[in-house]
């Protein structure tokens with residue numbers, strides 16, 4: 691794992707965007723795995739700016755998102771389809787036919803999971819996967835006690851996740867209870883991974899991901915076994931990392 695500590699949320703996004711942009715520049719037909727949530731927004735803004743100012747070309751890029759709420763249609767403003775459109779896709783020159791998210795409206799979620807995995811495989815697998823992290827150390831919507839061998843599947847959201855995501859809804863009761871998410875195995879098969887986190891409320895989860903035991907109770911801890919992960923965090927999210935880890939990290943001011 692490489693740890694990059696930045697002094698602001700914007701710089702976290704900048705560091706992440708540089709890695710994504712480098713990937714797309716060197717391999718124009720890259721397959722990107724993408725995340726939603728508030729964390730990657732500054733990265734998407736930066737990538738959109740790089741597209742606009744220097745013409746970073748997304749026309750050959752394919753994207754697969756991590757997850758979608760079950761029962762959310764793509765035109766629902768709370769859906770992750772909608773989020774991606776508003777925060778990223780409409781600002782770049784990606785082709786709509788190269789954009790994939792799990793279908794939260796599918797009748798058979800087992801078949802939908804299999805379909806999604808086949809699509810990823812048909813595109814040659816994910817070159818670079820972007821991840822946020824939940825306060826309970828989830829990645830995608832893989833909640834604690836996850837099965838490390840799981841591929842894309844239906845998940846029941848933890849109460850902690852429902853509470854955390856209720857800020858995007860009128861109330862916690864409106865947050866869907868189920869989602870369809872890439873599994874840990876899907877994520878671990880990506881060639882490169884970047885994990886982003888900002889804010890004090892992510893410090894415990896970052897600690898577990900970087901130096902806790904590798905355990906299904908902290909799903910992100912499995913990333914310690916991945917061959918190429920960059921963890922990009924602001925000072926607040928890095929605040930519980932021990933001096934030994936901070937000593938080998940890169941700090942960007």
Ligand SMILES: O=P(O)(O)OC[C@H]1O[C@](O)(CO)[C@@H](O)[C@@H]1O
Pocket residue numbers: 725726727728729730756757821822823824825829830831
């Ligand atoms: O970035 P946020 O809003 O804190 O969300 C944390 C994580 O939870 C999710 O929303 C659930 O998958 C992820 O997309 C995100 O990485």
